[in-house]
Amino acid sequence: MTPYCSICWDINKVKLLDQRKLPREEIYLEITDYHEVIEAIRTLAIRGAPAIGVAAAMGAALGALGLKTEDPQEFAGRFDHICREIAAARPTAVNLFWALDRVQGLVQAHAGEPVGLLKERLVAEAQAMLKEDETINRKMAQAGQAVIREGMRVITHCNTGALATGAYGTALGVLRAAWEAGKRFSVWVDETRPLLQGARLTTWELGKIGIPYTLIPDGAAAALMAKGLVDLAIVGADRIAANGDTANKIGTYGVAVMAHYHGIPFYVAAPLSTFDFSIPDGSHIPVEERSGAEITHLWGQPVAPAGAQALNLAFDVTPSDLIAGIITEGGVARPPYASSLKALRKG
Amino acid sequence: MTPYCSICWDINKVKLLDQRKLPREEIYLEITDYHEVIEAIRTLAIRGAPAIGVAAAMGAALGALGLKTEDPQEFAGRFDHICREIAAARPTAVNLFWALDRVQGLVQAHAGEPVGLLKERLVAEAQAMLKEDETINRKMAQAGQAVIREGMRVITHCNTGALATGAYGTALGVLRAAWEAGKRFSVWVDETRPLLQGARLTTWELGKIGIPYTLIPDGAAAALMAKGLVDLAIVGADRIAANGDTANKIGTYGVAVMAHYHGIPFYVAAPLSTFDFSIPDGSHIPVEERSGAEITHLWGQPVAPAGAQALNLAFDVTPSDLIAGIITEGGVARPPYASSLKALRKG
Numbered sequence A, B: 001m002t003p004y005c006s007i008c009w010d011i012n013k014v015k016l017l018d019q020r021k022l023p024r025e026e027i028y029l030e031i032t033d034y035h036e037v038i039e040a041i042r043t044l045a046i047r048g049a050p051a052i053g054v055a056a057a058m059g060a061a062l063g064a065l066g067l068k069t070e071d072p073q074e075f076a077g078r079f080d081h082i083c084r085e086i087a088a089a090r091p092t093a094v095n096l097f098w099a100l101d102r103v104q105g106l107v108q109a110h111a112g113e114p115v116g117l118l119k120e121r122l123v124a125e126a127q128a129m130l131k132e133d134e135t136i137n138r139k140m141a142q143a144g145q146a147v148i149r150e151g152m153r154v155i156t157h158c159n160t161g162a163l164a165t166g167a168y169g170t171a172l173g174v175l176r177a178a179w180e181a182g183k184r185f186s187v188w189v190d191e192t193r194p195l196l197q198g199a200r201l202t203t204w205e206l207g208k209i210g211i212p213y214t215l216i217p218d219g220a221a222a223a224l225m226a227k228g229l230v231d232l233a234i235v236g237a238d239r240i241a242a243n244g245d246t247a248n249k250i251g252t253y254g255v256a257v258m259a260h261y262h263g264i265p266f267y268v269a270a271p272l273s274t275f276d277f278s279i280p281d282g283s284h285i286p287v288e289e290r291s292g293a294e295i296t297h298l299w300g301q302p303v304a305p306a307g308a309q310a311l312n313l314a315f316d317v318t319p320s321d322l323i324a325g326i327i328t329e330g331g332v333a334r335p336p337y338a339s340s341l342k343a344l345r346k347g
Helices: A033-042 A048-067 A072-087 A097-110 A115-147 A171-180 A197-209 A218-226 A250-259 A337-346 B036-044 B049-065 B072-087 B095-109 B116-145 B172-179 B195-208 B218-226 B250-261 B339-347
Strands: A007-010 A015-019 A026-030 A153-156 A186-190 A213-216 A232-235 A239-241 A246-249 A267-269 A313-317 A325-328 A331-333 B007-010 B013-017 B028-031 B152-156 B187-189 B214-215 B231-236 B239-241 B246-249 B264-270 B315-318 B324-327 B331-333
Touching: A007 A048, A007 A115, A015 A048, A026 A033, A026 A337, A033 A048, A048 A072, A072 A097, A072 A115, A072 A171, A097 A115, A115 A171, A115 A267, A115 A325, A115 A331, A153 A171, A153 A218, A153 B007, A153 B013, A171 A197, A171 A232, A171 A267, A186 A197, A186 A218, A197 A213, A213 A218, A218 A250, A218 B218, A218 B250, A218 B315, A232 A250, A250 A267, A250 A313, A250 B172, A250 B218, A250 B250, A267 B028, A313 B218, A325 A337, A325 B028, B007 B049, B013 B049, B028 B036, B036 B049, B036 B072, B049 B072, B049 B095, B049 B116, B072 B095, B072 B116, B095 B116, B095 B331, B116 B172, B116 B324, B116 B331, B152 B172, B152 B218, B172 B231, B172 B264, B187 B195, B187 B218, B195 B214, B214 B218, B218 B231, B218 B250, B231 B250, B246 B250, B315 B324, B324 B339, B331 B339
Parallel strands: A153 A186, A153 A232, A186 A213, A232 A267, A267 A325, B152 B187, B152 B231, B187 B214, B231 B264, B264 B324
Antiparallel strands: A007 A015, A015 A026, A239 A246, A246 A313, A325 A331, B007 B013, B013 B028, B239 B246, B246 B315, B324 B331
16 A cells, blocks of 8 residues: 555564665665664654654564573663663654563563564564554544544644654655545645754655645745635644643644644654653653754755754654644543543543 | 945936845845836835835936936926836835825926936935935834843734835834943744745844844744743834824734733834825725735745636734824834824824
8 A cells, every 4th residue: 555664574684674764765774783773763863753653672582682692681681771872873753662561571471481472572562663553543543533623724743744754644644645535635844953854754754645745834824824725634643641741843833823823733643662651741850952953954964054062952842732733542631631531541 | 334235326227226136145135127127126126115215216216217208398397207107115114105296296386497406306306305214213122122122022913124114113213222321132033924924024124233033933923922032122114194003014913912811911003104194094095916926935946736726915003092002203102092193193
């Protein structure tokens, strides 16, 4: 169906589409060393919270395969160390920690089993998580596609398609399901500075599905809203607190404020693995600060004067009072989120 | 004082700093043909509403010098034609039309005088307009610098310094005057996509003055405001309607909405030549649409898929109800603008 995949397991290798090169080149990296998975996550060869979760599990499986011991206890200790290394790749998307908790839990649940069997379990688990992610995305998309109506002009920020997930997509998955259900609409794509995931990736994915889109600079969204050309905003998430506060790509909060000012509903689409019920609100979400060079340089060439100081916060936090609904595989949560998210978690 | 100039008259030539090449190269174009002035305005070798006004007057003077006739009436007719060509260079900044009206008015006021004398008058007028622009900017800066207080974190969008004017600057001129008055503060510089006038030009100018700044993607402004790290916003203008509605670089309106949401005062600084009292409100301001390639390509290389559709509105309009004050050479206008601007115009 989708003629590309962000990540897959191929015998004893991880294959992943190098998203730094898109849309100009479609190059798959073939990785056998988990350090290279960490590097791929860090440098955004693979990005998007759900995809990072799958990559972490596959990286952990690769790391496990490389452990030269037959002692289950030593294996478990060294595997934990690998997971801690992978966990340090990026701080904000909680799916990374969720995935590592899950594979570490698997090893704990089968403590003492022969190392060969544990390795097989980890490889199978990582593959299962990829498959599950697609299933979850499709459920989420079905749960959410009712919010997209015929003729709408939808705005989205960053990339939330099959590239950002195991397959299908979160916010873009909702749009895809609506499109596949026969609804016709168009999308304003925020280019999403500094790394242009909107310009490079979302356009590429919408083009493959066939959904009409128009690319805009992030700063143009407000003007389009003022002109009455935007009916709905939908984005993904990197971490959602227990009260619904949502961390997502820098610029998302601005879209939410502008949507609020113009009376436009603002939706978030994310799997339950993106929720962090251990934190009460968004103030507890660690926001990654990346190199200023991502702002001061383009294609490796400087756009700002030498030595220009730049602040590169990778994410911002949108308070839940600006969010009309949070679309998950368990249904669409509505305000008040403290109770609706609790119900989703249990259900 | 300022170790560079955006534009000046040098015997029978216009010299202008090619802003497309900044900050990497400081190259002055030497122009003797007014068609090249039009091209420089169109391609943003020179930009910024006040600078465009001066460039238009100098372009008209160059055009006049090139007219091979001694008949005053023929001269006047052909000069009008040249002015109409220059007027078509860009549609939004009203300073362009204001400057051309002024030089056309000069020719009309001296109808019948020898052509040689008319040419001298036009060259002198263009030079006077450059000088006046600096005087006006300095008055505006003095009128406005009280809004900048010690320790403030100020945000600005696009470029409004000496580069955008004859000299000194509008919004950046206000900051410069505050700095020269001994106040210490810092500036968040919106990079200002698509053409990165903030990243390329404002950083360069603030660096030369010595004002500390931090460059950010346009989408990061809201997050900084939410964190309480922004105390005031100040921008320039390309055209201001009689009710205070202000057209400025795309993205400005978003800054204004976000400032409003966070209770941060939002100021506009512009000379009276930027006001268009012939239109009641911003809905009458024509907004230039530029090539989508300015969004889909960087350094001439594509960032989006081949054939990606992009919308490149060069400006947006900020309604006056979001503006705390409009700083001019005649003082700071405050709401309600219908009356305060009328008073400024008369005064």
